Amino acid sequence: MNTTAARRYSIGAMIFHWLIAILVIMNWRIAETAHHLKGADQMAVYGYHKAWGMLILALTVGRLLWRWTHPVPPLPADLKPWEAKLARAVHIIFYVLLIGLPIGGWLATSFGARPIDFFGMFTIPTLPVGENKELSHTIFEAHATGGSIFIYLIALHILGALKHTFFDKNGGIFRMLPFGKVPG
Template identity: 65%
Template sequence: MTKPQRYSAGAMFFHWTIAVLVIWNWRLAENANHAGDRAQAMAIFADHKAIGILILVLTVFRLIWRLTHPVPPLPGNYAPWERILARTTHIVFYVLLLALPIGAWLANSLAGRDIDMFGLFTIPALPVGRNEGLAETIFGIHGTGGEIMIYLIGLHILGALKHTFFDKDGGIFRMLPFGRVGKERSSLR
């Protein structure tokens, strides 16, 4: 019995939904940082925070999905450094997808702020007490983590394009429901 070369429909759903939300949230943060006034920035950041919590929830479900559904093996033609880079990138993605929203929730809590979920309900502040200085430090780390996430997305896209168009192993089609996934070539690397 051969292992599937393509990710499951559930994995594709989580991958693409979270990817779109992360990029959208990055753009919201950029827009908020360049807003004309504080009220406009806070309104944009309210959406940014709500989407961050949504990303956190989807990531938890994505991890559960990943643990309960088989993941296709990396193609056999990957060099050892490509295998290490692919695995490391995915681990860092998961860490950031969890740590960024949790860190922002903690920072908001330290600043005494709840998180409004698009006017539908409110996520209360964590019971951590107020500490504006620590909140600002965590927000700074959150911003740096967000920048790392964007660079990592760029690296991920470049890798998918390399494998699809140069190596011709169907890299990007492993995470799409269409397209030709390249034939698995065995390798003893």
């Protein structure tokens, strides 16, 4: 295997990464839009937010399965110990949020006794939890807070990738792209 390839993520990992990243940012914007609407319009937009969230959950499960069956390149050797720890912590938190936010949304929706329409193709049933509107509201509030934390972490992740690419010149973003220079 060539050494540049050994320092890059696999093509499958790249596809999962960029697809999930685009969907997460898009879904955050959909939620922000819905938050400013009222009535049926709000519910319709939140319906799309929920469907996209379930797709993100499915893709994240696929991404984790991919990760467990395909080697992950090592972090660049020039990272400071705190940078390596921060990178690992942020990635772990990303996976927790990529799984926890959709499941939390599904749980809150279930406590609200509402199934999730998956783009008109099929219905994702409620979880067997019974109806509890107050708990539904509480979970949705936690879900929104988690989404805000996620967006801040995404910004930190992007800034880190840009720093490593343009200041440290250690490959940064090119580790997750099929082009560009990843130095040894």
